[in-house]
Amino acid sequence: MTAAGGLEGGYRRLLRWYPPSYRCRHEEEILGVLMAAAQPGQRRPSTRESLDLLWSALKIRMRMTLRGADSQPWAAALALVGVLLPLLMLLLKLTEFLDRGAQYGFGSPADILIGAYGDPGAYAQSFQLNPHSVALKGNVTDALTAGPLPALILAALACLGWHRAGAVFAAFVPLAYLGISLTSGYTLLAGPRGDVTLYAYGLEALVLLAAADAARGWRALRWRPSALLAAATVAAGVGMNGGLWPLFHAAPANPASAFRRVANVHRLASLPHGFIDRTFGIGAGGWWRVWLVYQGTLVAVIAVALVTLLVSSPVNRRALCLLAVPFALGAVIYLCSLISPPLPAPVGNTLAAVPLLLILLTAMALSLGHRPHAGPDIPGRPASPGDT
């Protein structure tokens, strides 16, 4: 291979990091500039050239995502997640609510809206919750995370395409929760389920501000029945298994074995069981059967739904990555809560609050930095006929 051929191949490999639509329009052009600027006898791209190209490719990718032409998969995925995420949260809350309500009674309409149940004492006791969490301040924090009301409001705003109001509300919910919890001395690390909800609302604020097509509202779902179906399946699977508790619950009295804490089999046997267990009466079996039924069914249902989503289209794959963020953060927080000896409360609170604050800060930066762009000819888009 000649020196020029090797050099050109090296540049082409680096240019692959640019978005396909940008490469389609600019690859040959940039390559021409790189080859013209190369030193005589240069055989491969220098380190500085390589870093410059990689960094610029990252900048162009981020910019194209935020700029959001409809043809861009990330922009379409952002619009999709903007509607899908609050719907998913609403479905999760509703299935969980139906499951809990069937066991503890549905209570008054006000109780239903704040996520409390007919017999809050029994509900709290069964989860070994702090009694405060079903008392006065707890009612507010529960209403923000456990209740279906915030998800309902958010889903309505997102579907109507009122994305700015939706973003403000989505940011308000977790911030209010944080404020009340921290001033009441709650340890955020103790409630990973609540954390998932908070991260989901924070992410929703970010997505509603970042998606250029957020104003289209429910229309983002029009050609994506598979995404809606997958969200409904995940929600049903989680709800019927007794919520996220089988996945996100640590046994504080048993710090000895990390595995036992993760699998948490003994606690599972005494947990209020989900719809599947009550229907088929499997909970009376051995611990491994309980584990299999709870964790196994849950994981299998979610996996099937997610794989369906994954393979269906590039937009859905990206939407899946975004939807995974709150759950992944929740899982990290859960693993941190397993550390023995437990982390001091300030450290735990910081760990749980920092990702949320980072998400919300990014959302704020987006809303402040969002400026209209009406460039008639953006590199990466086809030139208008008048350009030639």
Place this chain on the structure above:
Amino acid sequence: MSRRPLQEPTFLLLTALAEGPQHGYGIMTDVERISGGRVKLRAGTLYAALDRVAAEGLVEADREEVVDGRLRRYYRLTPLGGDRLAAEVERLRQNAAVAAKRLKLRHRAIGGLP
């Protein structure tokens, strides 16, 4: 709306296009010449900057040609880009005028000391 000052590479890029349309390598060498060799734009940085100023409507594609089997795309300043550069030049001129005036007064004051 208050405008943020242009960053130097962007200022130099727009300046390079002020005289007429140029292709990527032309802009690169021109920016280096204008800045007296101080600012050297690499290809990645140059095209990321072009992407940004084009998105802001300051620059647009002019024409394409093929030279030695390589594609060259020329870019030109839009009327909006011309206005933005003129406004920046005026801002810099005012700043420079104030700075020069105060330095002059300072020299006089120092020179006038016993």
